[in-house]
Amino acid sequence: MRRFLLRLVFVVALPVVLLAVWWLASDDSTDVYWPPLRTILKTFPDVWTAERLRTDAFPSVLRLAAGYATAAVTGVALGTVIGSHRRVRAVCEPVMEFLRAVPPPVLIPVIMLFAGIGDTMKVVVIASGCVWPILLNTVEGVRAVDSVMADTARSYGITGAARLRHVVLRSASPQIFAGLRQGLSIGIILMVISEMFAASSGLGFTVVQFQRGFAIPDMWTGILVLGLLGFLLSVLFQLVERRVLGWYHGLRASTRRSR
Amino acid sequence: MKGANLALGAAGLAVFLALGEAVPRLGLVKEAYFPPTSKIADAFAGELTDSAFWTALGDTLTGWAVGLAVAACAGIVAGVVISVVPYLREATASTIEFLRPIPSVALIPLAVLLYGNELRSVLLLVVYASFWQVLIQTLYGVRDVDPVAEETARSYGLGTWARVRYVLWPTALPYVMTGLRLAAAVALILTVTAELVIGSPGLGARIGIAQNSQAVPDMYALIVVTGLLGLLINVGARSVERRALAWHQSVRGEVTV
Amino acid sequence: MLDVRGLKKVYEGSGRRVEAVRDLTFTVGAGELVCLVGPSGCGKTTLLKCVGGLLAPTAGEVLLEGRQVTGPPPAMAFVFQEYGRSLFPWMRVRENVELPLKQKNLAKDRRRELVADALRSVDLADAAGAYPWQLSGGMQQRVAIARALAYEPRVLLMDEPFAAVDAQTRADLEDLVRRLWRERAITILFVTHDIDEAVYLGERVVVLSASPTVVQEQLKVDLPDERDQLHTRVAPRFAELRTHVYEQIQAAKRGGGTTKSDAPQPL
Numbered sequence: 001m002r003r004f005l006l007r008l009v010f011v012v013a014l015p016v017v018l019l020a021v022w023w024l025a026s027d028d029s030t031d032v033y034w035p036p037l038r039t040i041l042k043t044f045p046d047v048w049t050a051e052r053l054r055t056d057a058f059p060s061v062l063r064l065a066a067g068y069a070t071a072a073v074t075g076v077a078l079g080t081v082i083g084s085h086r087r088v089r090a091v092c093e094p095v096m097e098f099l100r101a102v103p104p105p106v107l108i109p110v111i112m113l114f115a116g117i118g119d120t121m122k123v124v125v126i127a128s129g130c131v132w133p134i135l136l137n138t139v140e141g142v143r144a145v146d147s148v149m150a151d152t153a154r155s156y157g158i159t160g161a162a163r164l165r166h167v168v169l170r171s172a173s174p175q176i177f178a179g180l181r182q183g184l185s186i187g188i189i190l191m192v193i194s195e196m197f198a199a200s201s202g203l204g205f206t207v208v209q210f211q212r213g214f215a216i217p218d219m220w221t222g223i224l225v226l227g228l229l230g231f232l233l234s235v236l237f238q239l240v241e242r243r244v245l246g247w248y249h250g251l252r253a254s255t256r257r258s259r
Numbered sequence: 260m261k262g263a264n265l266a267l268g269a270a271g272l273a274v275f276l277a278l279g280e281a282v283p284r285l286g287l288v289k290e291a292y293f294p295p296t297s298k299i300a301d302a303f304a305g306e307l308t309d310s311a312f313w314t315a316l317g318d319t320l321t322g323w324a325v326g327l328a329v330a331a332c333a334g335i336v337a338g339v340v341i342s343v344v345p346y347l348r349e350a351t352a353s354t355i356e357f358l359r360p361i362p363s364v365a366l367i368p369l370a371v372l373l374y375g376n377e378l379r380s381v382l383l384l385v386v387y388a389s390f391w392q393v394l395i396q397t398l399y400g401v402r403d404v405d406p407v408a409e410e411t412a413r414s415y416g417l418g419t420w421a422r423v424r425y426v427l428w429p430t431a432l433p434y435v436m437t438g439l440r441l442a443a444a445v446a447l448i449l450t451v452t453a454e455l456v457i458g459s460p461g462l463g464a465r466i467g468i469a470q471n472s473q474a475v476p477d478m479y480a481l482i483v484v485t486g487l488l489g490l491l492i493n494v495g496a497r498s499v500e501r502r503a504l505a506w507h508q509s510v511r512g513e514v515t516v
Numbered sequence: 517m518l519d520v521r522g523l524k525k526v527y528e529g530s531g532r533r534v535e536a537v538r539d540l541t542f543t544v545g546a547g548e549l550v551c552l553v554g555p556s557g558c559g560k561t562t563l564l565k566c567v568g569g570l571l572a573p574t575a576g577e578v579l580l581e582g583r584q585v586t587g588p589p590p591a592m593a594f595v596f597q598e599y600g601r602s603l604f605p606w607m608r609v610r611e612n613v614e615l616p617l618k619q620k621n622l623a624k625d626r627r628r629e630l631v632a633d634a635l636r637s638v639d640l641a642d643a644a645g646a647y648p649w650q651l652s653g654g655m656q657q658r659v660a661i662a663r664a665l666a667y668e669p670r671v672l673l674m675d676e677p678f679a680a681v682d683a684q685t686r687a688d689l690e691d692l693v694r695r696l697w698r699e700r701a702i703t704i705l706f707v708t709h710d711i712d713e714a715v716y717l718g719e720r721v722v723v724l725s726a727s728p729t730v731v732q733e734q735l736k737v738d739l740p741d742e743r744d745q746l747h748t749r750v751a752p753r754f755a756e757l758r759t760h761v762y763e764q765i766q767a768a769k770r771g772g773g774t775t776k777s778d779a780p781q782p783l
Contacts, residue, residue, distance in 0.1 A: 010349040018354065033372050090264040091271035101444075101489030105452040106463065106482050109470040113292040148601035151570055154587075155594040156616035156667060166615060170606045188362045189452070196367065196456055204364075211368035219368050226365035234360035247606040251649045 035217045040224070043217040048225060052206075057225070060202040063119060064191040067126025071183055075131045076176060079138025080168065089139065100136055104129030104186055105193050117198035122191070129190045130183035137179025141172025174248045177241050184237055188230055203229070294476045302476035303483060312465070316484070319450055319461040322378060323492075326385025327446040331439055333386070334393025338431075342401035343423060359395065363388035363449060364456075371457055381453040381461070388449045389442035393435070400434025401427055433504050440496035447489055462488075517703050518544040518567070518671055522576035525562050536562040538728035540576070544671075549697050549704045551714035553761065554724030554732075555769050560707045561597075563729065564675045567705065568594050580671065590620070593664035597676040599656040603648040603663075609635070610644040613663045620667075634666035635659075637696060654685035658692070665696065671703045678713070687745045690717055694743060711765065715739075715757045716748060723761060725768040732768045735761065 019037070026036045048057075082089050082096075108125050115121035145168055153159070153167045169176070195204030207222035242249070279296040282288055294302075306312040341347045363384050370380040404427055412426045454463025462485055469478035523540040526533055536559040544550045554560055565571040567578050569588040578585040580592065588594075596602040603612050610631055617627045635641050638658040648656050657677055664672055674693070678686045690713060697704050708714050714721045715737055723732040739753060748754055 007349075010346075011353040014350050014354045015357065033369075087267060090267035091274075093264075094268040094272045095275045097493070098486050098490055101493055102482060102486035103448040103451040103489060105448070105455055106466055106485055108455075109466060109478055110482065112470075113475070114288075146601050148596055148598045149604065151565070152594070152596060152602045155568055155570055155592070156663075157588060157590055157619045158615060159619075162615075162619055166607075167604065170604065173606070185360070185362070186448075189364050189448075192362060192364045192367075193452060193456060196364075207365070207368050211372060216372070219372075223365045223369060227361035230360040230362045230365070231357055234356075247647055247649075250647060251605045254649045 032214075032216055035220060039217050040220045044221045044224070047218050047221045056201050056203055056206050057229070059119075060191055060195065060204070061229070063122045063202075064126060064187055067123045067190070068130055068184065068187045070123070070127040071130035071134055071187070072180060074127070075134030075179065075183070076138050076169075079135045079176075080142050080164070080172075082135075083139040083142025083172070084168070089143065096132075096136060096139075100132040104132075104190055108190075108194055108197055112198065122194040122199070122202075125194045126187050126190045130187045133182035133186065134176070134179040137175045137182075138172060141175030142168055144175070145171050174245060177245055181237060181241075184233060185230075188233065192226065291475060294479060298476045299479045299483065302474075302480035306477065306480050306484070315460065315462050315465045316488075318378075318459075319454065319463070319488070322381040322385060322450040322453070322459070322461060323443075323446050325378075326382045326450065327389055327439075327443055329382070330386045330389035330442055330446065331393050334390050334438065334442070335397055335435060337390075338394050338397025338401065338435075339423060339427070342398060342427070343419060348398070355391075355394070355398075359391045364452065367453070367456055370453070376457050376459040378459065380457050381450055381459050384453045385446045385449045389446045392442040392445055393438040396434045396438025396441070397431060400431030400438075403434065404430045436500040436503055440493075440500055443492050443496045444489065447485075447492055451485055517546040517548070517581060518705065519579040519582075520563075520567060520576070521579070523563065523566055523573050523578065524575040525559070525566055525571065526574045535728040537566070537573075538730050540724075540729060540731055542722050542731055542734065544703055544705055546670075547701050547703055549694075549706065549717060549719045550722060551718030551720070552705065552707045552722045552724060553709065553711060553714040553765070554729065555726050555765055556709050557727060558724050558768075559727045559729040560709070560724065561675055563724075564594075564673055564705070564707050568592055568673050570594075591670045593667045593669035593672050595657075595660050595664050595672065595674040595677045597679050599653065599660050599677075599680070600648075602660055603656060605647065605649050607647075608644070609640065609646055609648060609651075609659050612648065612659060613666050616663065616667050630666040630668070631662075634662040637665055637699075638662045638692065652685075653681045654689060657681060657689060661692070661696070665700070669702065671705065674704065674706045676708055677706075679709070686713075691745065693717060698741070711758055711761050712749070715754060715761060716743065716745075721757075721761055723764045723768065733764050735764075 023037045026034055027038065029036050082092050104125075107128055108121075111121050111124050111128065115124055149167060149171060153163050158167060191202075192204035192207075195202035196208050199205040203222065203226055207219060207226065210216075210219035210222055276296050279299070281295075283290045283293045283295045341351055366384055366387060370383045374380040374383070408426050408430070409422070412422050417425065450461065451463040451466075453459055454461035455467050456463075458464050458467065462481060466478055466481045466485075469475075469481060520540055520542050523537055524535075525537040526535050528534075540563060542550075552560060552563070562571065566573045567585070569578075569585045569592070572586075580589055604615070607615065613631045613634055614627055617630060622630070631644070632641065635644055638661055640655060640658055640662060643651060643655065643659070648659060651659065660677070678689050681689065693704070693706070694717060696702070706714075706717055708717075718737050721735045721737060723735065724730070725732045735757070737757060739748060739751065739757070
């Protein structure tokens with residue numbers, strides 16, 4: 001019980017201190033750009049009504065989900081194919097290295113040419129930005145399947161789909177998840193940016209509208225919402241990761257101990 | 260073996276470029292949207308002779324380098340301090356976990372209000388985004404310190420500074436290098452993004468101008484430039500990483516964090 | 517049961533030719549326990565992989581019950597030296613043992629029965645729900661053996677399975693192999709670099725030469741069927757056999773005394 005309390009103190013203490021400092025330091029602020037925290041929090045419920053969440057937050061998240069899911073499926077599927085064939089990998093490597101190195105937001109003008117400024121454009125932008133880290137990490141993970149494990153699978157007749165499902169993808173999963181995590185943060189960036197470029201709804205659009213209209217406290221609430229969204233998605237990701245990669249963390253911990 | 264791989268890679272690149280030429284020529288996509296490789300190459304050559312292009316490239320590189328340097332110093336110092344001072348790691352964990360996933364682009368409106376399209380706008384975003392990469396890897400690296408080495412150092416009466424210098428830093432270095440490599444890539448993304456969205460001078464802004472003036476081949480050429488820049492940074496960072504770690508028994512992969 | 521005829525394996529890559537196995541011929545009778553022993557680096561693993569159908573021989577052939585082995589046959593199971601890399605760390609012990617059976621399309625009840633039986637045979641019934649990395653090295657190798665048993669092979673190939681465990685565990689595992697062999701009447705081909713282990717375990721010991729490998733000598737182990745670590749290892753006959761094998765291996769290392777004539781192959 002005491003240990004639990006101690007841990008709780010550790011978790012809560014610094015955030016409380018920081019918020020208190022922000023609160024006190026900004027309390028009598030007259031600087032228009034740095035409104036008092038009190039004002040921001042008071043504005044929050046007025047700005048982020050259920051209606052606004054439905055019309056702005058929900059479409060943003062939906063587009064992110066669609067683009068991210070597309071990227072995950074494509075990246076893992078292509079990565080598995082490329083990773084399991086040495087020649088294919090050699091052919092694709094330089095092109096993939098180049099495409100990965102292109103900063104994803106510059107794709108927005110290109111994709112706008114093809115897909116206009118609608119939802120399709122945003123989904124395509126998000127997907128085409130997220131796909132590279134996922135693809136390249138999958139290639140690495142699939143390539144690095146342990147030779148003894150591969151021999152084991154072969155000698156016990158584990159081939160084809162079963163080999164892919166039970167051996168290759170599972171053994172590459174730590175790498176794949178590293179790629180998925182990088183992809184997620186790129187996805188959130190692209191979600192916001194694509195809405196700042198051209199949109200009539202969405203979180204990025206709304207926040208920029210507030211800024212252009214000099215509704216400073218409203219803008220601050222928007223920044224808070226984006227921060228919260230990033231945090232929540234990261235928590236969600238960790239929950240999934242801990243479930244899928246539980247074995248990997250256990251394995252790492254056990255080799256660390258025995259070292 | 261290596262030669263064969265190189266040849267295959269070159270072949271892949273050639274096919275990629277040839278497809279880029281053939282697809283619009285055959286009318287599979289509109290040439291106005293997707294100019295053939297040769298036109299992009301022309302535009303690219305045109306850019307190279309334009310002094311404004313070189314200024315833009317310089318601006319982008321300045322934003323990238325300054326932002327990365329600030330983030331790297333801050334990240335390493337913060338990481339080491341948090342690890343060395345007792346209880347600081349436990350106390351900061353929740354805050355770091357909360358602040359890290361906040362998308363840096365959420366700060367764009369604030370940056371615009373505070374600094375307009377000055378370099379400082381770019382730096383705000385770049386530093387915020389790259390700082391976490393360095394900090395997290397540094398923290399992981401320090402945690403990887405072998406307890407036996409640490410106890411040995413303690414039992415021989417090494418002070419805090421000596422322990423940091425001789426035990427903690429060498430162990431953490433591989434992780435720090437990984438953090439720097441990731442941060443370098445992230446910094447470029449954010450530099451170009453800030454220029455594109457806010458309009459701070461640089462390659463990103465130039466892409467924006469090309470887009471608005473319907474100069475499609477130039478837009479593609481500039482995108483290729485950013486890609487080449489990114490490639491150069493990746494390759495450079497990786498070779499620095501490898502050289503710095505030549506002594507290390509295993510040049511290790513990234514941590515899944 | 518198992519016929520190896522004129523087996524030859526040459527690795528080729530980046531302009532270099534390495535002749536790992538030159539010309540090997542031996543047979544393993546049904547229900548026999550044969551140990552292959554040879555100096556380290558003599559291509560034992562290569563040989564076993566060719567027998568198991570994991571590598572295609574350059575020349576010669578491997579026959580299992582009269583049929584040529586071209587890929588891993590379902591009647592054979594393999595136990596690898598590197599147990600840590602051979603068990604799948606993302607699966608629990610039970611799932612590790614069960615996966616090959618799923619591939620054999622066995623019914624669920626039958627699979628459960630085989631898994632339970634195999635784990636009981638290696639005294640790991642309690643560990644079914646654990647992950648391999650939660651177990652000690654010896655226990656992990658027992659899981660690998662259980663996986664092989666559940667597969668119901670007629671031939672069991674073991675590639676230096678106990679090279680990476682400590683001496684006491686090793687003695688226990690050796691007795692386990694003897695017991696399983698006698699209980700289940702499986703044919704076992706056991707590769708080792710340890711002379712004592714080869715003599716203690718085998719009904720017959722095949723001594724291999726240094727690489728490129730040929731058969732140096734075949735030796736019948738005329739020790740009683742009932743063997744135990746305490747008495748067998750101090751028996752005078754054990755010492756004689758062991759000395760004999762040791763001398764053969766020393767001769768093999770020097771490259772002389774080959775009992776078979778083999779025409780030199782130009783490289």
